């Protein structure tokens with residue numbers, strides 16, 4: 001399964017494009033924020049805000065009735081992870097079959113991967129162990145998030161746009177395929193495996209630490225709404241306290257970024273495709289974190305001034 005380290009396929013263009021879109025949205029939001037009165041009433045501005053916001057940050061914009069037709073409950077977030085567990089679990093089984101029973105991927109999957117990478121028949125060989133590791137971690141991450149959505153998080157009546165919902169459903173399908181596309185091994189396999197040992201370990205440690213941080217942050221948010229017995233007492237949005245919330249408004253977004261960095265490291269750290277995914281997550285979470293941070297600052301007078309949006313001491 002070889003692919004030139006720096007060859008650019010459709011999948012790279014796709015992730016690069018998505019990263020660019022979120023960077024552009026982040027910059028556009030910042031520019032609009034400089035001149036609030038000039039744009040806030042225009043239809044394009046409201047549509048833009050409707051498409052970039054979800055949950056609590058969506059509640060602050062005044063939308064026409066017709067725009068609310070596209071609202072989908074934010075509590076449906078678990079659908080994304082359910083799709084991810086099923087799809088990425090299925091791809092993991094195919095990879096295990098390929099590694100241990102020498103069964104090649106089905107021809108339809110090979111055709112899809114060839115199209116995405118632009119390298120014909122590049123997936124006829126045995127997958128690399130690092131690809132197996134990335135797929136396993138992706139499944140673990142999705143399963144944890146699914147369980148958190150179903151049993152830890154307390155959702156209010158927040159909404160997301162139908163486009164965001166459909167995007168979220170497709171996202172984890174494409175991500176699973178991306179993990180297979182980035183399975184590159186253009187160098188001697190022994191040399192690469194020796195090189196990978198350190199990266200595997202670093203990536204694994206980072207994955208565990210970031211997952212722990214994300215879970216703790218999600219649990220802290222849930223505790224803002226539950227009493228000691230675990231029963232729901234309020235659905236209000238409160239000022240988060242404790243843990244990494246003392247440093248940033250959205251430590252769970254920072255953890256998400258670290259999780260994707262860890263996946264890239266575990267995958268060998270040399271896949272352009274995986275780093276483009278990291279770039280996409282950086283800009284995606286930067287935008288969501290910025291919107292959340294702005295909301296907290298505008299809503300709570302006593303909101304701690306030293307807190308950053310999502311990267312400690314930086315952003």
Ligand SMILES: NC(=O)c1ccc[n+]([C@@H]2O[C@H](COP(=O)([O-])OP(=O)(O)OC[C@H]3O[C@@H](n4cnc5c(N)ncnc54)[C@H](OP(=O)(O)O)[C@@H]3O)[C@@H](O)[C@H]2O)c1
Nearest residue numbers: 055056153154155156158221224236237238252253256284
């Ligand atoms: N990889 C990606 O592209 C991507 C994209 C988006 C999200 N994510 C990840 O998905 C996870 C969830 O993201 P999210 O944007 O849904 O996080 P979020 O808005 O912080 O919501 C997480 C949970 O906490 C509740 N909550 C939020 N702020 C609260 C407050 N001030 N007081 C009380 N409860 C509060 C939310 O309830 P309500 O919102 O229902 O009120 C929800 O149940 C994050 O870890 C994020 O990194 C990943």
